[in-house]
Amino acid sequence: MDCVDCHNRPTHIYVPPDLSVDQSLLARRLDGALPFLKVQAVTALTGKYDTTEAAMQGIAKTLHDFYGQKYPELANSKQLEIRNAIDEVQRIYRSTTFPEMKVNWQTHPNNIGHFYGQGCFRCHDNQ
Numbered sequence: 001m002d003c004v005d006c007h008n009r010p011t012h013i014y015v016p017p018d019l020s021v022d023q024s025l026l027a028r029r030l031d032g033a034l035p036f037l038k039v040q041a042v043t044a045l046t047g048k049y050d051t052t053e054a055a056m057q058g059i060a061k062t063l064h065d066f067y068g069q070k071y072p073e074l075a076n077s078k079q080l081e082i083r084n085a086i087d088e089v090q091r092i093y094r095s096t097t098f099p100e101m102k103v104n105w106q107t108h109p110n111n112i113g114h115f116y117g118q119g120c121f122r123c124h125d126n127q
Contacts, residue, residue: 014105017045020092029088031081035074040066041089049099059093060086 015023021041024030030037044062049055063086067075075082097104 014096014103014108016105017042017092017096020045020096021089024088024092030085031078034067034078034081034085035071036066037085041085041092044089045093045097051099052094055093055097055099056090059089063089 018038021030021038025032025038030041040063044059047055047058047062049058063082064075067078067082
């Protein structure tokens with residue numbers, strides 16, 4: 001067995017939703033001052049969508065509805081920040097998930113570090 005038997009990388013790296021959101025928060029493409037943004041963004045990114053267009057609508061609805069219902073004053077005063085958050089989460093989705101092809105971070109996991117997969121036992125299972 002060689003390292004590349006398990007630790008192969010496709011040419012397109014499919015980053016998990018939580019890491020994608022973390023990267024956008026660190027790069028300040030998402031406003032960390034919006035309450036529960038990471039939870040809501042990951043929820044929107046992991047929704048079940050049949051098409052990319054349905055995902056774009058679902059992401060916008062998830063974030064818009066959350067802030068409108070839970071934080072109506074903030075939804076009025078931070079409309080631009082919420083719109084920017086929707087745009088960024090949609091961008092993340094378009095670069096990491098392809099529902100028409102049934103491809104995402106789960107179909108092509110990154111096995112470096114064994115954080116999201118079965119770990120060592122994916123390959124090293126005493127067989």
